[in-house]
Amino acid sequence: MDIVLRATAMFFIVFALLRLLGKRELGQMTPFEVVSLVVMGDLIQQGITHNDFSLTGATLAIGTFAFWTVTLGWLVYLFPRLKRSLEGEPRVIVRDGKLLADNLRRDRMTLSEVESEMRLAGIGSMQEVAWGILEPQGKISFIKKERSDEPAAQQDTGATA
Template structure:
């Protein structure tokens, strides 16, 4: 039971930290940040299972994390008002070709990052963007002024 309580506490601590990191940091991690995340995972494991290296201890920790993940997912589905608090909300960062600096500041993004994402989506100029929306998952959706939606290129899809 001790493992379940520690796993529950660690789940909510980790959930809070991920929400504090913001959308953009999770979408565009540097190699160092990936290493820090892996190390953090090991530290979390040590905090949850303590000195219990048994299969039962590991299973209890994994099941507890999965349980809370499912509960929060179900709550977000069942109660739409909670969805924004649990998952975040899309945020407009470009409106009618104008970059909304105050929105960028909220998510610790720079103009250069937005322009880089625009180029990946095949958009050359800010004036060509009618709307740009930072999605809760950290991706940016672009809608062109001509009415055509720009495709957001994923890391594993070839350009073209």
């Protein structure tokens, strides 16, 4: 039972840590950060199981993490109001071709990061963007402005060739 209690505590500590890191950091991790997370996983395991290297101890720890993951997923499904606090919410970072600096600052993003994502989406200029939205998963969705430069219909003058 001790392993289950420690696994529960570590689950919520890791959950809070990942929420504090922010959306963008998780979406754009460097190789060093990935390795750090792997090392952190090993340290978490040691903290949860102490020196219990048994199959039972590992199964209890993994099962506890899985239980809380599924439980939080169900809570969000059953109580949609929890979604914002548990999963985050999309944030508009570009509106009508203009960066929203306050929202960028809130998620610790730079103009160059937004421009890089625009290029990956096939967008060459900020003026082409109607909406740029930072999704809870860390990706940026872009919605292009409607193009109104289609050729005007030629007027029929009634003359025949």
